[in-house]
Amino acid sequence: MQKIPAKEGWLWVKQGFALFRKQPAEISTLFLCYSFLMLITGVIPVLGQLLPLILMPVFSMAFMQACVQIEKGQRVYPNLLLIGFRSPARNALLKLGLLYLLAATVVVAISRLVDGGIFWQAMMGGGLSGAEMAAGTGSMSIAMVVAAVLYVPALMALWYAAPLIMWQQMPLGQALFYSFFAVKRAGAAFLLFALSWFALTLIVMTLISLLMGLIIGSVTAVMFVLLPISIILTVIMYCSFYATYTAVFGKPGSNAQPRNEVL
Numbered sequence: 001m002q003k004i005p006a007k008e009g010w011l012w013v014k015q016g017f018a019l020f021r022k023q024p025a026e027i028s029t030l031f032l033c034y035s036f037l038m039l040i041t042g043v044i045p046v047l048g049q050l051l052p053l054i055l056m057p058v059f060s061m062a063f064m065q066a067c068v069q070i071e072k073g074q075r076v077y078p079n080l081l082l083i084g085f086r087s088p089a090r091n092a093l094l095k096l097g098l099l100y101l102l103a104a105t106v107v108v109a110i111s112r113l114v115d116g117g118i119f120w121q122a123m124m125g126g127g128l129s130g131a132e133m134a135a136g137t138g139s140m141s142i143a144m145v146v147a148a149v150l151y152v153p154a155l156m157a158l159w160y161a162a163p164l165i166m167w168q169q170m171p172l173g174q175a176l177f178y179s180f181f182a183v184k185r186a187g188a189a190f191l192l193f194a195l196s197w198f199a200l201t202l203i204v205m206t207l208i209s210l211l212m213g214l215i216i217g218s219v220t221a222v223m224f225v226l227l228p229i230s231i232i233l234t235v236i237m238y239c240s241f242y243a244t245y246t247a248v249f250g251k252p253g254s255n256a257q258p259r260n261e262v263l
Helices: 006-023 025-043 047-071 078-086 092-111 118-122 128-137 138-160 159-166 170-183 187-215 219-249
Strands: none
Touching: 006 047, 006 187, 006 219, 025 047, 025 078, 025 138, 025 159, 025 219, 047 078, 047 092, 047 159, 047 170, 047 219, 092 138, 092 159, 092 170, 138 159, 138 170, 159 170, 159 219, 170 219, 187 219
């Protein structure tokens, strides 16, 4: 079976930049609208902490569909955020969101074995004191690493699940299965993809911080500049997610066969 070469991980990043350059204002506006909705959702008691994860698959399809329209030369509008809710796959996407929440809860709960629950309390908004945070910094860092490692298999299963459900009408279980093995077979490319984004983000943010610090010398000004840069990088990253999908499963609506058979 043909595997996607590792070098494609960097090509996905470049394709994300190429998509962003075609409609930077439009897709950035889509992201800002999404962020505003999540901000409003956050004020809801209890549910405000849960809904962002539950709704993530539904909203993620807005960005995936935006990339499709950008490729076709069609304008992206903010009302695209609702496309997942209007889709026949809406209920399946919401069930997928519950799995997002369950997976995140389980791995963070397991991390309690490492730090005694400090990371768990921080994630659940437990209101740790400054002294408790300082005392548990080391163990919490280890707990975060453990949680991240444990989350990798879940992330593999969730990565392509939403577009497979909405674009290929797969049942939830089948979409999770195909997603997991598609990511597994393209593992080297995904590793380079993740490392490229980590390095790129670190380098860009560090250089801007140093330059702004030398020129202006104001922490507030530095943060004021870093915020829009971080938003732009996040949007480009979302565009590159679409590139990973098309590399494995072909373009939505096409008759192209997946490059990476999983059965």
